Amino acid sequence: MTPDRLRSIVPMFGGGTSYIETLNAVLEFVASHNPTTDELVGWHRGTFDRVSSRDSILRRVSYLKQVGFIQQDGKRWVLGEAGREYVEDYDVETLLRIMCERNIGLRSLMYALAAGPMTIEEISGQQLDTHPELGWSRGETDMALQRVNWLRSMGLVEKQDGEYALTDAGHQFVDAAVAEWANTAWTPKGTDDAMMAGVYETTVQARSVDPEFRVTVLSRYNRTCPVSGVDHPGLLDVAHVLSWSDYPEHRADLSNVLPLSKTHHAAFDRALFTIDQEYRLRVNPSFETESEVLQRTILDQAGERVLIPDDSIAPAYLAQHNESLGWV
Structure with missing residues (x-):
């Protein structure tokens, strides 16, 4: 059974465009040391300036576990299935697929940005309009910014004069995704199964389209x-x-x-x-x-x-x- 996709996307330490660098460092530490929770918390405190809150660190650890990057084996942390797949070559396309499979809204955001640059307020509204189940308050931008920063870290989105736009790599992903993700097993909350319609029938023909598109x-x-x-x-x-x-x-x-x-x-x-x-x-x-x-x-x-x-x-x-x- 496919697990529910995550509504909250958690930021990584190290700054808005360094999420992937931080993720890579965490996974390398886990892979080489199989740390306990205390050791993983201590590593974060020693690696990042002004990071001391155990709760804040564990919130990020929990998110990485939910995505499947890491998991617990007894009292120690090891790489999860997604983590093992990603660290084979640290490929951005692999990472993006993992993030899109486990998080709501990343692909729909990229489709929206393909139509033109957007402010962070517009992005927040687009995400809520498209995915009401996200549930954050209208006008709130923190959650939208975290999504944008993950995509910026992957080189898919860039900031231009206060607006966010797709890079060439982002456009390439969007061009391919509308068909490649057509059979994604996801249905928006609060709708019937027909809303998904990855493959839909007309009297003319059948065609496949990404349900997030x-x-x-x-x-x-x-x-x-x-x-x-x-x-x-x-x-x-x-x-x-x-x-x-x-x-x-x-x-x-x-x-x-x-x-x-x-x-x-x-x-x-x-x-x-x-x-x-x-x-x-x-x-x-x-x-x-x-x-x-x-x-x-x-x-x-x-x-x-x-x-x-x-x-x-x-x-x-x-x-x-x-x-x-x-x-x-």
């Missing part, structure tokens, strides 16, 4: 299809303006996606309607229907502006998509 997209639209108004997460798909198959470089691009009901996703993919650069609904002239739902949500809304929050979809992508339709 999916929940990031849905949260940006208040978990509602902007065309139909459907607001049940289990009935929503992540639709791509520039198609998943033809434009793999835009699969994880938040400005290329929006949530649509399963019916409206199929209608969009079949070019029965589209959205123009001014976010107005445009309907294929050949589209006819006796469905009251489709009449009300598509035909009757022709020419009306679709409510795209913060103009989240890139007009250039819509223009490129619509050029291929022939009737726009």
Whole structure:
């Protein structure tokens, strides 16, 4: 059984961009000395300036145990499964996978940053909006900063003029993650299993998407299809303006996606309607229907502006998509 993912990500001693250096030192000490708890506490006190609180040290030790980096063998500490895997080559990709597997929100944060730089206040809001189960107070930034600092330590995020942005390495991770993490066994708390939908079906095709990417997209639209108004997460798909198959470089691009009901996703993919650069609904002239739902949500809304929050979809992508339709 997969253990619950952790809501709290604990900072390491040594400064905001030194978490990985500190983690490596802890694991090297544990691997070489198999210390008792008292010895591990003493090592921390002797290694880091102004670190003396036993409770503060044990909080970090407990976190490393929860992630699986270390574990107790009798009265002594040894490397855990995750720790043994990581210290084989101290590979950042291995570390990131371990951290994403055991902690809520790291991938969704990177997906959000892929759309553009964010302040720490915006990051805090994004994490709460996407993962309400995190439970910290609105406006609190300490927990968000700890997440950012772990990613900064891994070289995936950098600080620029008071905002945080993905590095080239961060962008490379995001581009691959949306498909590679598609079968992650995680469902957001307080939702039904359909919210996860790592693989979701439409009448057009089945495709796989990272559930943290999916929940990031849905949260940006208040978990509602902007065309139909459907607001049940289990009935929503992540639709791509520039198609998943033809434009793999835009699969994880938040400005290329929006949530649509399963019916409206199929209608969009079949070019029965589209959205123009001014976010107005445009309907294929050949589209006819006796469905009251489709009449009300598509035909009757022709020419009306679709409510795209913060103009989240890139007009250039819509223009490129619509050029291929022939009737726009």
